Amino acid sequence: MANTTVDLDHALAVATDLAIQAGEQLLTRARERITPSGAQLTIAQKLNAVDLVTEADEDAEKVIRNGLKKHFPDHAFVGEESYGQGMPNNEYIVGDEPTWVVDPLDGTVNYIHLFPTVCVSIGLCVGGVPVVGVIYAPFFGAAYPPDGSASAAPSGHLFTAIQGRGAFISSDGGKSRRALPLQSPAPPIPPNAPKGCTLAVEWGKDRRDVPGGNLERKVNSFWNLAGEIGGRNGKGGMVHGVRSLGSATLDLAFVATGAIDIFWEGGCWEWDVCAGICILVEAGGIVVDCNPPEGFDPSVSSTTPIPAAPLGGRRYLAIRPCSDSPESSETAREAQDRLVREVWKRVEGVTYSRPGL
Amino acid sequence: MANTTVDLDHALAVATDLAIQAGEQLLTRARERITPSGAQLTIAQKLNAVDLVTEADEDAEKVIRNGLKKHFPDHAFVGEESYGQGMPNNEYIVGDEPTWVVDPLDGTVNYIHLFPTVCVSIGLCVGGVPVVGVIYAPFFGAAYPPDGSASAAPSGHLFTAIQGRGAFISSDGGKSRRALPLQSPAPPIPPNAPKGCTLAVEWGKDRRDVPGGNLERKVNSFWNLAGEIGGRNGKGGMVHGVRSLGSATLDLAFVATGAIDIFWEGGCWEWDVCAGICILVEAGGIVVDCNPPEGFDPSVSSTTPIPAAPLGGRRYLAIRPCSDSPESSETAREAQDRLVREVWKRVEGVTYSRPGL
Incomplete structure (x- = not known):
């Protein structure tokens, strides 16, 4: 229809x-x-x-x-x-x-x-x-x-x-x-992002203490993104701040305003993100899979466009609206995809999935 | 004076x-x-x-x-x-x-x-x-x-x-x-707290990746408090939610409203907490050292009153206002001290200190 x-x-x-x-x-x-x-x-x-x-x-x-x-x-x-x-x-x-x-x-x-x-x-x-x-x-x-x-x-x-x-x-x-993002034009993604970025994450409901479980994967991912550059076996991202609001919907809304640069989360549902994705995409942001794709090689640079996350896929990585870089030929979308890859380099994939998706 | x-x-x-x-x-x-x-x-x-x-x-x-x-x-x-x-x-x-x-x-x-x-x-x-x-x-x-x-x-x-x-x-x-805490009378501290409690923590600025460093101690503490009961080598606290606002002052304010049960943080300064401590204490909450005292033995139960944290000590554990338990003879203050000890059992002390304090 x-x-x-x-x-x-x-x-x-x-x-x-x-x-x-x-x-x-x-x-x-x-x-x-x-x-x-x-x-x-x-x-x-x-x-x-x-x-x-x-x-x-x-x-x-x-x-x-x-x-x-x-x-x-x-x-x-x-x-x-x-x-x-x-x-x-x-x-x-x-x-x-x-x-x-x-x-x-x-x-x-x-x-x-x-x-x-x-x-x-x-x-x-x-x-x-x-x-x-x-x-x-x-x-x-x-x-x-x-x-x-x-x-x-x-x-x-x-x-x-x-x-x-x-x-x-x-x-x-x-x-x-007021139009979103709040700042117009939206600032470009910093060249050394995720350094300088605000990160929203959620601890969620899956607290099982099992090796390779979602809580362990989440904590290691948060830790990598927060750790100093060079630390965490080279995965340290030194984000500017880590925020947890307990609402995936508001996390997405604040990515749309530009206040949160990165939202990384697995486990929520389509009703948590449907309105937020519409608002974020209209503001100029993107939402992709929070897990790196199979075969992702952090050492290989790539500019292949990254597909949007399926609405009900339960795994979401959102990047804020941004402008084309004034210092390089990088477009806004290329910069967002660059930041996605920088996040993927630092996170452990979570095991949330959805029958039929 | x-x-x-x-x-x-x-x-x-x-x-x-x-x-x-x-x-x-x-x-x-x-x-x-x-x-x-x-x-x-x-x-x-x-x-x-x-x-x-x-x-x-x-x-x-x-x-x-x-x-x-x-x-x-x-x-x-x-x-x-x-x-x-x-x-x-x-x-x-x-x-x-x-x-x-x-x-x-x-x-x-x-x-x-x-x-x-x-x-x-x-x-x-x-x-x-x-x-x-x-x-x-x-x-x-x-x-x-x-x-x-x-x-x-x-x-x-x-x-x-x-x-x-x-x-x-x-x-x-x-x-x-409106008087604080928001709910009057304030709900008692749950008997199995920290389970059921909201926890506010901050990732802070010290992101050095060194063994026994503050970032490691913080992450392990967050993880213990969030993990399932029985997990994390028995330290799992299964708090209801973990929140990070990036403002120790607002964390304290929300402990005073009763919305946050536990705020655990090292590294902030007296200007971050002075007004918040006044407001929280007046609402009926307490602020003590976020580190367990020397010689603290988690296996020994105690009802010794816990002293307040020094204003400039840089280490703070705040517990919300509460009422005397209707089911036991436990007073509000005893319940708060009980929750302090339950938090101390699960955290790794941080190394922040202050000359002269």
């Missing part, structure tokens, strides 16, 4: 409304947990934090699913909460038809603990490709207004994109927008 | 004004870097990002130092920027007299890259103890208003405390406040 069969402006407007509605609802629920007064206290005492979050998460998904169904009754829907209950084999089910791919609450651990890196993520795929993306981070705003003023205008970070039309950030619910 | 010689309400009011003024100035400078129009573009093109940040950082310190001098001409001042230029031996100079301990820009790497975990930190010590603390995080608000509306009311996260009078968070510059 071609993109032209979906009114993408209408899709973005609906998705933005629903992301803000769901996000503000999550914020209100969080405030109820921290306001020891009246009926709200009763709720907070009856349920523990995890129950409260599960309920908030499922309710946010309902808001989004029902809203999308009303406006786009023929579109398919893949949401983290509903998918998790019906897909024991983890089958990848995003097809060619217009499909909304939704994480109503990315950063659940953060939300349980009231840590602010939490967001709502709504993506629309057509032909299997993300064409609309909306991410709303309600705690990145005036999150703690006086009691009773919860109806204040939404002020969280809102990230949006439509395929071919650029990506944007807003602090007023989309009424005014 | 006794606390009563300083009007702490006045000190808090002045510090709050100056933190917001400096923070909003940092935000404005950041917006200038991302607004390619008119004179602002000229500035951004003339200097590179690091120069722009150095200038912003020094100007923010000037705002704060001059403001404090005007209101408190007799007080001493230790600021990151001015200290760094005059103290080659890293001598600890906070004495008993009223001393303002200021980081005008914590999270410099973040600010260079336009990553939002940036803050201004202003603490006042009397008798060597933090008695007033103000942290202002300007990007945790409506950071991207329409161009030309930079004069909007400050909406960043503002954290404040006065010794003996509690700690607070505000989204409107302090006009309305």
Whole structure:
């Protein structure tokens, strides 16, 4: 099905409304947990934090699913909460038809603990490709207004994109927008990258202590990228900083702003990245496999273009938007691919995969 | 000099004004870097990002130092920027007299890259103890208003405390406040902590690849705390999540809110932690040495109270506010000390120290 069969402006407007509605609802629920007064206290005492979050998460998904169904009754829907209950084999089910791919609450651990890196993520795929993306981070705003003023205008970070039309950030619910990346023109990729780059990584849920397991591979990869140049058996990358937010979706959003140069992660799912990939690609970034390809030889230089990561492949390496180098003939894309290879030289491949991909 | 010689309400009011003024100035400078129009573009093109940040950082310190001098001409001042230029031996100079301990820009790497975990930190010590603390995080608000509306009311996260009078968070510059920790009563420390806890750590600047070096000790400690229970030679802590913000000050602020259960870090300085310690302690948290004491035997259980970390000791382990356990006779402080010991069992001591402390 071609993109032209979906009114993408209408899709973005609906998705933005629903992301803000769901996000503000999550914020209100969080405030109820921290306001020891009246009926709200009763709720907070009856349920523990995890129950409260599960309920908030499922309710946010309902808001989004029902809203999308009303406006786009023929579109398919893949949401983290509903998918998790019906897909024991983890089958990848995003097809060619217009499909909304939704994480109503990315950063659940953060939300349980009231840590602010939490967001709502709504993506629309057509032909299997993300064409609309909306991410709303309600705690990145005036999150703690006086009691009773919860109806204040939404002020969280809102990230949006439509395929071919650029990506944007807003602090007023989309009424005014700034183009992404934030710096224009985007700075070039440094010649000695990953040195000087910010790196976002996540420790994830797979904590098994087995030789060659994902946790070991991740830690060695983080360590290599952080270590001094020349250290770590020559793999030291001396990145400028290592950040972990506990939200792959926000990691991608901050790659799109240009604030994070490199996001390297295995283990997340299409609803964690669908909106983020749309926004990042529209901002000028790329998303490829976090694992080096079979036969990758770090000693052989190459300029073969690197293919995009499949949406449901669970392995992602994102590089920020950049400009052509003023000092060489290197194009922006060549510089991004160069940085991908520099990361591949330093990481140990993780074992996440997906049936059918 | 006794606390009563300083009007702490006045000190808090002045510090709050100056933190917001400096923070909003940092935000404005950041917006200038991302607004390619008119004179602002000229500035951004003339200097590179690091120069722009150095200038912003020094100007923010000037705002704060001059403001404090005007209101408190007799007080001493230790600021990151001015200290760094005059103290080659890293001598600890906070004495008993009223001393303002200021980081005008914590999270410099973040600010260079336009990553939002940036803050201004202003603490006042009397008798060597933090008695007033103000942290202002300007990007945790409506950071991207329409161009030309930079004069909007400050909406960043503002954290404040006065010794003996509690700690607070505000989204409107302090006009309305919520008490910290956010949840009241604060949840007890889980019986099997660090399992279930959020952990904040920082990779820091010491990236030397030497056996027994700080990077190795840190990575092994992070890995132990993250690994599954029973893994890592019995040291696996299975924390709920590992977060790295690139700002020790904000890490402490989020321990004070209760969002982070454990902050474990070596290498930062008194201006990174002075305001944060005041706020955290007022919220009900504790800050002790991140290294186990000499002779610490993980196999021997103990209930000996654990002393607070010295302000300038460069080694910090912070535990969030909590309540007495409803299921046992364990007090809040006993539970915090229990969690400290559980962390000490799993970490490798770092080698940061301070002459004279």
